[in-house]
Amino acid sequence: MTDAALTVTNVGKSYREYGSEWRRFGMWFGLRSSRIKEHWVLRNINFVVRRGEAVGIVGQNGAGKSTLLKIVTGTLGATEGGVTASGRIAAILELGMGFNPDLTGRQNVEHSAGLMGFSRSQIQMLLPEIEAFAEIGAYFDEPMRTYSSGMQMRVAFSLATAMRPDVLIVDEALSVGDAYFVHKCFKRIRQFREEGTTLLIVSHDKGAIQALCDRAVMLEKGQLIADASPQEVMDLYNALIAEKENGSIRQVSAADGQTATTSGTGEATVERIWLQDDQGRSLEYVGVGDPVDLVIRVRVNAPIEQLVIGYMIRDRLGQAMFGTNTSYAEQVIENANPGDEFELHARFAMNLGVGSYSVSVALSSTETHLVDNFEWRDLALIFTVANTQRAPFVGSTWVPPQVTIDCNGQNMSLESASDAQGGPRLVTGR
Amino acid sequence: MNEMLEAVWRYRHFIVSSIKNDLRSRFARSKLGALWMILQPLAQVAIYSLVLSRIMSAKLPGISNPYAYSIYLLAGMQGWSLFNEIVSRSLTVFVDNGRLLKKIVFPRVCLPLITVGSALVNNVMLFLVMIVVFAMLGHFPVIALLWMPVLMVITAAFSLGLGLLLGVLNVFVRDIAQFMMVVLQLWFWLTPVVYMASIVPPSLHSLMQLNPMYWIIDGYQQTLVYGHGLDAMNFVPVVIASLVLLVISLFLFRKAAPDMVDVL
Numbered sequence: 001m002t003d004a005a006l007t008v009t010n011v012g013k014s015y016r017e018y019g020s021e022w023r024r025f026g027m028w029f030g031l032r033s034s035r036i037k038e039h040w041v042l043r044n045i046n047f048v049v050r051r052g053e054a055v056g057i058v059g060q061n062g063a064g065k066s067t068l069l070k071i072v073t074g075t076l077g078a079t080e081g082g083v084t085a086s087g088r089i090a091a092i093l094e095l096g097m098g099f100n101p102d103l104t105g106r107q108n109v110e111h112s113a114g115l116m117g118f119s120r121s122q123i124q125m126l127l128p129e130i131e132a133f134a135e136i137g138a139y140f141d142e143p144m145r146t147y148s149s150g151m152q153m154r155v156a157f158s159l160a161t162a163m164r165p166d167v168l169i170v171d172e173a174l175s176v177g178d179a180y181f182v183h184k185c186f187k188r189i190r191q192f193r194e195e196g197t198t199l200l201i202v203s204h205d206k207g208a209i210q211a212l213c214d215r216a217v218m219l220e221k222g223q224l225i226a227d228a229s230p231q232e233v234m235d236l237y238n239a240l241i242a243e244k245e246n247g248s249i250r251q252v253s254a255a256d257g258q259t260a261t262t263s264g265t266g267e268a269t270v271e272r273i274w275l276q277d278d279q280g281r282s283l284e285y286v287g288v289g290d291p292v293d294l295v296i297r298v299r300v301n302a303p304i305e306q307l308v309i310g311y312m313i314r315d316r317l318g319q320a321m322f323g324t325n326t327s328y329a330e331q332v333i334e335n336a337n338p339g340d341e342f343e344l345h346a347r348f349a350m351n352l353g354v355g356s357y358s359v360s361v362a363l364s365s366t367e368t369h370l371v372d373n374f375e376w377r378d379l380a381l382i383f384t385v386a387n388t389q390r391a392p393f394v395g396s397t398w399v400p401p402q403v404t405i406d407c408n409g410q411n412m413s414l415e416s417a418s419d420a421q422g423g424p425r426l427v428t429g430r
Numbered sequence: 431m432n433e434m435l436e437a438v439w440r441y442r443h444f445i446v447s448s449i450k451n452d453l454r455s456r457f458a459r460s461k462l463g464a465l466w467m468i469l470q471p472l473a474q475v476a477i478y479s480l481v482l483s484r485i486m487s488a489k490l491p492g493i494s495n496p497y498a499y500s501i502y503l504l505a506g507m508q509g510w511s512l513f514n515e516i517v518s519r520s521l522t523v524f525v526d527n528g529r530l531l532k533k534i535v536f537p538r539v540c541l542p543l544i545t546v547g548s549a550l551v552n553n554v555m556l557f558l559v560m561i562v563v564f565a566m567l568g569h570f571p572v573i574a575l576l577w578m579p580v581l582m583v584i585t586a587a588f589s590l591g592l593g594l595l596l597g598v599l600n601v602f603v604r605d606i607a608q609f610m611m612v613v614l615q616l617w618f619w620l621t622p623v624v625y626m627a628s629i630v631p632p633s634l635h636s637l638m639q640l641n642p643m644y645w646i647i648d649g650y651q652q653t654l655v656y657g658h659g660l661d662a663m664n665f666v667p668v669v670i671a672s673l674v675l676l677v678i679s680l681f682l683f684r685k686a687a688p689d690m691v692d693v694l
Contacts, residue, residue: 022601028685074535077688098530102455114444
C-alpha cells in the first residue's frame, strides 16, 4: 500500500453528553464518570484512497459525510481510529472562510493564504496566478464588500487551488458561481488529478459523482455501507431512498425543503407517484435519454362520472417542460367508484437536459382542472437528470444530432484521415 | 510544547497580518479610523477629570502640576485599558472564531496571540498619544519610557493568563463571558485607577493589596505620574501569579482543544 494517499482506519466520532460541564472538565484531568452518554455519529469507517484516485462520498443528510470530511481535513478530532494522509490536504469546503469584507481581494488573499499555512514568499509567488485565475479585473483591489457572491467565490476558489494539493476535498460549494467559472474550476480539478492529486468529492449530484469518480463510498447512519463503483453505489442510494418512501405514509414537504402545494376537493387523490426503470426499480436519478416509466397511483374516494389524470414535468424554476393528460391521450376513465385504484403508466425516454425536475399532478373531470379539481399537487415528485452515458451537451432538452462535416463539397470522415496529405482532416479531438 | 512554538513560528506571518488586518478593518469606513481607539479612553479620562477632579485633586500629594489628577487618571488608564482589552477579547476569542476553527486547520494558539498582539499595538498607540498629552500638560516622565515595556509585558502576561483560562472555559460554559464583563467593571472600581489608594481606609489596605491589578496599576502610576523607578519586590507576586495562570491556561487549552470544535 505504498501508493495510498489517504488511509482512513477504523474512524469513529462520538459526541459526549456530559450532563454537567463539570464532568467534562473532570475528564480533562483524568476523572471518569459513568454518567457520560456517548452518542456516535460515525463508527468503524475504513477505506483507502490511492494516489490520483477520485472517490465520491454519498449519503443522505445526516449520514455523517461532513463529519467524516472534517476529520479527514483535521478540523475535527476522531474519537477513535485515525486518518493518515500523505502530503498536503486542501479543502474546498467553505469557500471564502475568514474573508474580511472591508479588506480588498488582494489583502484577503494574502491573509487567508497565511491561514492556510503558506509562507510569505510563497504567497508573493502565488498572488499573480491567483489574480489571473479569478478574472475579476480591477475589483481585486477593491474592498470585498463590493463583490458579488460569484466574485467572492472566484477569489476563494483561485486561492484554495492556487497550489496543487496532494488531496483535494471538494464539497457542494462548487455548485455556486457562473457556469463559465464552474467549468474552469472543474477543468483545474481534472488537471490536478492528472498530475496525481487525490480527490474526495461529496455530492448529492449523481452526475458529478459518476462523471468525476472512480469509486464511491456510501455512508448511512454513521456507518460505511458500500464501497464500490459509482454506478453500484448510486443504485444502492436510490434503492435506499425508495425504501424510505415506501415505509412512510406520506411526506408533506418535498426533499429540498420546498413545501408541496396540494389543493382540490378530494374525490380522487394521488396515492403515490414514482419513476421506475424497465425492471420496476424506483429511480431518483435518471440518465439522459434513458427509458423511464412514470407511475401515478390514484385512489377514488367518491363516485366520479369522469376522471382525467394529468401530469406536468417542470424544471427547477417551475417552467413547464412537458405536460399532458389522459384526455389528450384519449383515455378518459368513466364511472369510477369509491375504493377503485388506478395506476397510470407514462413510459417515455427522458430526453431532458441535466438538472433537477419536478412533476405536478392534476386529477380532474376534464382536460382543464378549472372545472372540477379533485386534486392538484405540485412537487409531487422530484427527480434529477444526469448525463452519464451521452456526449456532453448544454440545454434543457436532449435533441441528439447526427453530425457530419463537408470539406470543399466533400464529406469528411474519420476513416479517411490518413489519406489526407497535409490538408484539413478530421480527428476525434479529445 | 515544542511543536506549539514551531507552529507559531510557521504561522508568524499570519499572526502579523491578522494584527495588521485587525487595525486596518478599524480604519476602514470610519472617518477618524484608528483615532477612535485613542479617543475613547481619552474621552473617558476627560469625563472622569471633569466630574472628579475637584474632589480628588486635593488628595494627590507630591506633585505640583495643576493637571495632576488628569495625569494620574491617564497613567492608570494606560494599564487598565490593556488589561481590559486582552481579558475581554480573550474571553470570547474562541467563540467568535468558531466558524474558522470548525472549517480550517491552523494552530489554534494563534488566536490568543493575535488578540494580545493587537491589544499591545493599540496600547502603544495610546501611550504615544498620552506622551503628547503629558507634554501639553507640562509633564515629562522620562524614566517611565524605560519602564513602560516591562510594565506592558507583565500586564499582558497576567491578562493573557487570566483571559485564556476563562476563554477556554467560556467555550463550554458561555455564562463566563457575561459574568466576567460584570466582574471587570467591579474590578475597575476596586482598583485605584480613578481614585487614590490613600482614600481607602487603612484597615482595607491589606485586602486591596491582594488584587494583582493594584500592583500593576500602581506600577504605571509610580513611573508615569511620579517618575519613580519600579520596586521589583512589588512585582514578584504578580509575575508568579501570571506565570502560574499562563501554565494552567496552556495546560487547559491543550486538554480542551480537541473538545472545543465539538461544541462550537
